[in-house]
Amino acid sequence: MDELPFLIFGAPAIGEEEIAEVVDCMRSGWLGTGPRVARFEADFAAYRGVGPQHVAAVNSCTAALHVSMVAAGLEPGSEVITTPLTFCATVNAIMHAGLTPVLADVDETTGNIDPDAIEAAITPRTRAIVPVHFAGRPCEMDRIVAIAEKHGLVIIEDCAHAIETEYHGTPAGRFGDFGCFSFYVTKNVVTGEGGMILGRDEEKIARARILALHGMSKDAWHRFGDAGYKHYQVVECGFKYNMMDMQAAIGLHQLAKVEKHWLRRQQIWHAYDEALAELPITLPAEAAPYTRHGLHLYTIRVDHERCGIARDDFLDAMNKQRIGTGVHYLSVAEHPYYRETFGWEAERWPHAMAWGRQTVSLPLSPGMSDADIESVVSAVRAVVRARSQRK
Numbered sequence: 001m002d003e004l005p006f007l008i009f010g011a012p013a014i015g016e017e018e019i020a021e022v023v024d025c026m027r028s029g030w031l032g033t034g035p036r037v038a039r040f041e042a043d044f045a046a047y048r049g050v051g052p053q054h055v056a057a058v059n060s061c062t063a064a065l066h067v068s069m070v071a072a073g074l075e076p077g078s079e080v081i082t083t084p085l086t087f088c089a090t091v092n093a094i095m096h097a098g099l100t101p102v103l104a105d106v107d108e109t110t111g112n113i114d115p116d117a118i119e120a121a122i123t124p125r126t127r128a129i130v131p132v133h134f135a136g137r138p139c140e141m142d143r144i145v146a147i148a149e150k151h152g153l154v155i156i157e158d159c160a161h162a163i164e165t166e167y168h169g170t171p172a173g174r175f176g177d178f179g180c181f182s183f184y185v186t187k188n189v190v191t192g193e194g195g196m197i198l199g200r201d202e203e204k205i206a207r208a209r210i211l212a213l214h215g216m217s218k219d220a221w222h223r224f225g226d227a228g229y230k231h232y233q234v235v236e237c238g239f240k241y242n243m244m245d246m247q248a249a250i251g252l253h254q255l256a257k258v259e260k261h262w263l264r265r266q267q268i269w270h271a272y273d274e275a276l277a278e279l280p281i282t283l284p285a286e287a288a289p290y291t292r293h294g295l296h297l298y299t300i301r302v303d304h305e306r307c308g309i310a311r312d313d314f315l316d317a318m319n320k321q322r323i324g325t326g327v328h329y330l331s332v333a334e335h336p337y338y339r340e341t342f343g344w345e346a347e348r349w350p351h352a353m354a355w356g357r358q359t360v361s362l363p364l365s366p367g368m369s370d371a372d373i374e375s376v377v378s379a380v381r382a383v384v385r386a387r388s389q390r391k
Contacts, residue, residue, distance in 0.1 A: 003322070004322045005322065006322045006323075006324065007322060007323050007324055007363055007368075007372055007375060007376065008324045008363075009186070009324030009325055009326050009361070009363050010185065010186030010324075010326065010363070010365060011363075011365050011367055012185055012186070012190040012254075012365065012367065013257075013261060013264075013365060013366040013367030014190070014250070014367075015253065015257070017253040017256075018249070018250045018253045018254065021036075021249040021250070021252060021253055022246060022249045022250060024249070025245050025246055025249040026246070028245075030245055031244060031245055031246050032242075032244050032245060033213070033242045033243060033244060033245065034245045035245065036245040036248040036249050036252065037057050037242075037243050037244070037245055037247075037248045038052075039248065039252060040057060040243075040248035040251045040252050040255070041055050041056070041057050041196070043252060043255050043256075044057075044181075044196055044198075044255060045198075047255060047258065048171050048173060048174065048198060049171060049174070050174070050198060053202050053205065053206075054198060054199055054200070054202065054205055055196055055197065055198050055199075055205065056196070056197045056199075056205055056208050056209040056212060057194070057195070057196050057197075057242075057243040057248065058194070058195045058196065058197060058212045058241045058242065058243055059193055059194060059195065059241050059242060059243050059244075059247070060089075060182065060184070060193055060194065060195045060241070061089065061158070061159075061160045061180050061181060061182030061183075061184070061195040062089040062092065062093055062195070063195055063212065063239070063241035064178075064180035064181065064182075064195040064196060064197045065089065065090065065093035065094075065130070065156065065158060065180045066093040066096050066097055066239070066241075067197060067208045067211050067212050067239065067241060068156050068177075068178035068180055068197055068199070068208060069093065069094065069097035069099060069128070069156060070097055070208075070211055071178070071199075071204045071205075071207045071208040071211060072128065072154050072156065072177060072178065072204065074097065074099055074127050074128055074154065075127070076098040076099070077098065077099070077100060077125070078099050078100065078125060078126070078127035078128065079099070079100045079101075079102045079123060079125045079126045079127065080094045080099045080100065080101055080102065080126075080127065080128040080129070080130055081102045081103075081104050081118055081121050081122070081126060081128070081129045081130070082094065082101060082102070082103065082104070082113070082129070082130040082131070082132065082158075083103070083104065083106055083112070083113040083130075083131070083132050083134070083352065084103040084104075084105065084106070084331045084332045084333050084346075084349045084352035084353075084356075085106045085111055085113075085132075085134060085329055085331060085332075085352040085355050085356060086132045086134070086158065086329060086332060087160070087328075087329055088332065088335065089160075090130060090132060090158050090332075091332055091338065094130065099127075099128075100125070101342075102121050102123075102126070103121070103332065103333065103344070103348075103349055103352075104117035104118045104120070104121045104349075105117045105348075105349040105350065105351050105352055106134070106349075106351050106352045106355065107351065108351045108354075109285050110134070110137055110285055111134045111135065111137070111299070111355050112131070112132070112133070112134050112137060112138075112139045112140070113131050113132065113139055113144075114351075115140050115143035115144055115147060118144065118147055119147055122147075122151055122153075126151065126153060127153060127154060128153055128154040128155070128156060129144060129147070129148055129153055129154070129155050129156075130155075130156050130157070130158055131144055131155070131157055131158065131176075132158040132160070132161075133157065133158070133159055133161055133162035133165050133172050133294065134161060134297075134328075135161055135284070135294075135296055135297035135298075135299055135328070135361075136161045136162055136164070136165055136188075136293050136294025136295050136296035136297065137165070137284075137285075137287065137291070137293050137294070138162065138165050138166065138167035138172055138291050138292075138293075139167075141167045141168075141170075141172075141175045142167075142168070144175070145175055148176075154176070154177050155175060155176030155177055155178075156176055156177060156178045156179075156180065157172060157173050157175060157176040157178065157179040157180065158180055159172045159173045159179045159180055159181045159182075159198075160180070160181065160182035160184075160187065161182075161187075161188075161294055161296035161297065162181075162294045162296070163181055163187070163188045163189050163258065163294060164188060164258060164259075164262050164292065164294045164295070165291075165292060165293065165294035166291060166292035167290070167291050167292075168290050168291075172294070173198045174198065174200075176200075177199065177200055177201065177204070178197055178198065178199045178200075178204075178208075179197070179198040179199075180195065180196070180197055180198075181195055181196040181197075181198070182194075182195055183195060183196070183247070183251055183254075186326075187296070188258065188261065188262070188265075188294060188295075188296055189251060189254045189255050189258055190250060190251070190254050191243070191247035191248065191250045191251040191254070192247055192250060193247065194243050194247045194248075194251060195243075207236075210235060210236060210238060211236060211238040211239060211241075212238065212239060212241040212242055213238060213239075213240070213241070213242045214234065214238045214239070214240060215234050215235055215236035215237055215238030216232045216233070216234055216235075216238070217232045217233045217234075217235055257366075260366070261366035262294075262295060262366075264366035264368075265295040265364055265365075265366055266295055268298070268364055268368060268373055269284075269295050269298055269364065271373050271377070272298055272362060272373075272376075272377065275377040275381075276300070276377065276380060276381075279307070279380065279381065279384045279385070280303075280306045280307040280308075280384065281300045281301065281302055281303075281306075281307055281380075281384060282300060282301035282303070282358075283300055284298060284299060284300070295364070296364075297326070297328050297361045297364065298361065298362045298364045299328055299359050299360065299361045299362075300359070300360050300361075300362065300380075301355070301358040301359055301360075302314045302358055302359075302360055302384075303358055307384050308384075309383065309384065311327075311357060311358050311359070311360060314360055314383060314384075315327070315360060317383040318360075318379055318380070318383060321379035321382065321383065322375075322379075323362075323363065323375065323376055323379045324363060325360050325361060325362060325363070326360070326361035327356075327359060327360065327361065328359055328361045329356055329359070330356040330357070331346050331349060331352040331353045331355070331356035331357075332344075332352075333345065333346040333348065333349060333352070333353070334346045334353070334356060362376055362380070363376055
C-alpha cells in the first residue's frame, strides 16, 4: 500500500506568474539588485501606503532588524526590550548591533508582548522597544507608542508575521521608527529569502539602504546599468544584505496575490476553528474587532494535563499521520546560548515559557486544498481523542 503524501508545513503557493518572472529575470542577464528590486520596493510601499523613499529591500528580516538598529543611531550597550516568544533572529539582531536585549513577558491569551511588562522592564539604559506581532496578531500599539513617547524610546517593529496586519486601521510597521518584514519561504509573501525595511524618516531609510550594501553610495544597477558607468564611494562600514532581482521576481507576483492568499488562509483558519472547537486544546484567541489579523500562524496549545498528551508527543504523532507542524516558539530563555550569556531562566517569563512548551502551529498555506484541511483536522482529532480517552 502506498504511503500517504506528506503535507509540508508552510509550503508556499507558487504560480506560473512567479515562475515566468524568474525565467525572464534569468534571461535578462541581470540577477542581482536591479530593476525588479526597485519595482518590488515601489509595490510594497504602495501596498503599505507610503512613498518608495520610505522602504528598502534587504535579504532577510534579520538583516532588516540589524540595519534598522544601526540606522537608528542607538549607542552601543543600550538596552532594547523585546519579547521572549520570538525567533532567535530578533534577539540576535539586537546583539549584532552591539545592544543588550531585555525580555518582557507576553500576554497569556495573545502571546504578544505585554505593555505592562515593557513598562516594568525600562531602566535608565533603555533606548528601544522591539514588539513582535506574533502569528500576525498586532501588538497593543497604542499603549506601546505611549510608553515609547513617555520615555523617549525608539520603536522597531518586528513584522515578520504581519504583512497584512492592521491596528485601528493603521498597517503594522507604520507605528514605529522602523518596521521590518520577512519574505522567507514560509511567510505570507514569499521570495525564498528576503526582507523589507519600512521607515518614517527618509534620511534614516537612505542610510539603511547604504548600510545594506557595504556602505556604498551606489548599487550595481546604478553603477553598471544602461545609463552608463557611475563611480561609487564607500561612506560607511556596511554589510552585505541586499536583495536580488531573482528574489524580487517571485515577490512581485506574490505581493499582487497578497489579499487573495489572505482570504484563503481566512477560510482555512475558520475551518480549523469550527472543526477543532470541541477538542481539549486551546485554539487561537479571537482577533480584536479594531484589528486585522495577518493570519500567519494557526497556533494551538497542547496542555498535557488537559488533553492527555505532551506537546512533543503530539508533534511526533502528527508526523506519523503525515502532517507537518511547527513550533512557534520555544521561549528565547530556554535556549542554552542565551541562558549562558545572560543568565536568563525561563521561569522569569512564565507566560512565554508556557506558550513555548505547549504551542503547535498547524499548516496554514493558501496552497492547501480542502482535502488538505480535512487531513489536518482528522489527524488532530485522531491524536487528541486517542490520548484523551486513555486518561
